[in-house]
Amino acid sequence: MVETPLKRKDMLGLRGMERAEIQTILDTAELMREVSRRKVKKVPTLRGRTVVTLFFENSTRTKTSFELAAKRLSADTLSFNVATSSVAKGESLMDTARTIYAMSPDAVVVRHGCTGAPHLLSRAFPWSVLNAGDGVNEHPSQALLDMLTMRDRFGSLDGLKVAIVGDIAHSRVARSNIFGLTTMGASVMVAGPGTMCKADLASLPVERAHSIDEVLPKADVLMMLRIQRERLGPAVLPSVREYATFYGLDLERVQRARPEVIVMHPGPINRGVEIAADVADGDRSVILDQVTNGIAVRMALLFLLLGRGEDAPTA
């Protein structure tokens, strides 16, 4: 049985989270990962609990990952379909939340375009809220799965040098990783086009590089961010081709990196833009390990937040 030091009912973000808490989540995720490797990929831990997914932005992979995590813990899942719901008829976030809460779910997994939406839901009700991405703020389960993937490869996060490359200013993945990694003793460098990096970088504990080439020889981890073509106007991004030239990770650049470097990407990837196809599929890539660890981390979060007093699965 895992003694849980998680002194919280929600997972809203990694900012301000204690080292011991993150450690517990990663350790629990390692146990959970074993479940998905079994023939019977299911433990009864959360039988009879209800987990609702409430996604105001589309994301099949994150939603699927949370749903599979819940099912493998035997919870019932319910996807609240925003597109066909009363939200489409103009209902407010809080009225939607009140209705869902009245249905007695144990946890709600929420993605919303506005920073702070999950925090609002958390303060309103005693349920557990799991932030699956809020505006440009945080995406904590993504950062936790990234950190588990790094720990798998390097044994520890302490002293690790992680370079994040791309649109830092608009990336909740980058922000959650910066908070989590620095808490765990890693150092973070960021590199990206100027217009993509302004933001509040000054206040974050990161080193700002001028180009991807500057970080290559130093980094243990190269984390490439997805270019959200649909989100950016022409002024921000002169051209996709130019982006690939200056910030894309191709094989030539990987060869200038440390031999033990690992290449990460939160997916879905734009082949030939932020990452070349042969790098994404190459032997330094751990992109699919990230997906596998995503389910493990989300199982750990659901277990730690909802399963207090339950036995963890044994390995």
Place this chain on the structure above:
Amino acid sequence: MVETPLKRKDMLGLRGMERAEIQTILDTAELMREVSRRKVKKVPTLRGRTVVTLFFENSTRTKTSFELAAKRLSADTLSFNVATSSVAKGESLMDTARTIYAMSPDAVVVRHGCTGAPHLLSRAFPWSVLNAGDGVNEHPSQALLDMLTMRDRFGSLDGLKVAIVGDIAHSRVARSNIFGLTTMGASVMVAGPGTMCKADLASLPVERAHSIDEVLPKADVLMMLRIQRERLGPAVLPSVREYATFYGLDLERVQRARPEVIVMHPGPINRGVEIAADVADGDRSVILDQVTNGIAVRMALLFLLLGRGEDAPTA
């Protein structure tokens, strides 16, 4: 074990239903409500049964409520997606029904824009049909959850005075409530703009008021209907603002009502139109109790229609 006097395989409407049957449903729903309050919100009663939802009109909250009810009874649920199905290729209701029936479901929960669609499905096959709203005819599970919510507050429905305010002519919620409430000994007053009240009110056992202000001092229950802006043309509804002035329930009006009055709404609410925000969130509102009771009533219906011979959960 509940002795079920439900002498029917379907729940098509409350018109003509006997008092003892409604009583059984409400009593059973009270037992079922306990299940959703437990940590393990699940009983094995309907394990291995299949409940299909077939919604030709969007309604996330009603569909979700039925699905959660089925899951908490351990039934398998299957949502037949009309939008992507052969219905979109022009298949008729009956051909869709035949196909679903051939898949051996135990119950089908149907919402359809035409009055009588569920009755058609009921006559065609020996499965249980639950009407989740048909045209402007009935929406029985909504009325049953409304009645359970009133009974919770007042102990009995006998002698209760219920005012329904809004578009009575187009409201299946109003019609089912009128049938159910009068059977249970309550009296029903209706108030709404003339164009919204014509219909067959003359044949229904209701008292017609000329304004909301007329019903305020008499009613134990104020049930506000949702204005379906999308359904009504400009001729029917001069303006939303005017509607709010003449028929909206604001705090000033609540203060002229009986002190023990309760305020109900089937949701989703249009804040500031048929109901003011501070009334919807105020201490007379039981709107969220309605949502909670919705799951309990739907569990009761599924149990009573499908679970004959099974033990009910004990409180």
Place this chain on the structure above:
Amino acid sequence: MVETPLKRKDMLGLRGMERAEIQTILDTAELMREVSRRKVKKVPTLRGRTVVTLFFENSTRTKTSFELAAKRLSADTLSFNVATSSVAKGESLMDTARTIYAMSPDAVVVRHGCTGAPHLLSRAFPWSVLNAGDGVNEHPSQALLDMLTMRDRFGSLDGLKVAIVGDIAHSRVARSNIFGLTTMGASVMVAGPGTMCKADLASLPVERAHSIDEVLPKADVLMMLRIQRERLGPAVLPSVREYATFYGLDLERVQRARPEVIVMHPGPINRGVEIAADVADGDRSVILDQVTNGIAVRMALLFLLLGRGEDAPTA
């Protein structure tokens, strides 16, 4: 316990499949059919396994049938929603597949507009791939359910004369049936407008008839294909009315067929086009038996591919 001679991890098509394998699938499907007739329509055989459905073309009935089949074997199902997924953002089939594979499913049920897509997924990973329709190539579970339905009526497929009428050239249903039926000793005649029959018929072991009237007196089975109005241009199909006249199955034509003839259709039907309403609903029609057998065949396939070493349900 069924001794499985299925020497494969996938069900990609019936071309090249051995007679003993098809026999095993049909025999197992008969056992599985009993499960859907029980009150508790569920066996624990695939508890804790994950079955993913990945449909790039809409098909509620096939997808629903596979999902119900998986649920009745107690597997967890997950529908990967292509429309809202990163596929819509331009992700390739293989990147989608890699992501899903990293989530540790046991089987993926795939429908895709391109011939060979399921084969690609099968070669890429050690999971079980079930082809739910690829381009104009194969739709094996449909042909197997068709064959089970014929065997139910005639006792054996050996020597049976099956006529397939319609757009042979574009029909994966026709192709899978041709492969399966001829392997099992049946003979196949095809009839359809010239433009709809060209294709590679020459290489297939079928007899080509010039009109539906030519096959009527010979056929034990009349299998009518669906006219895909949305797929065909005006050049291919002069008019739907003309099609009905020359190739539609009406009551008059049924009366010219053998008395024991059965009428089949993969659904959804176009009443009045390829089949008259009174024929679809008449006593020679086995269209709904096909739907029921669809679940049984898909349960058998999932069991035989995933459940090696598990006990089959007993009748």
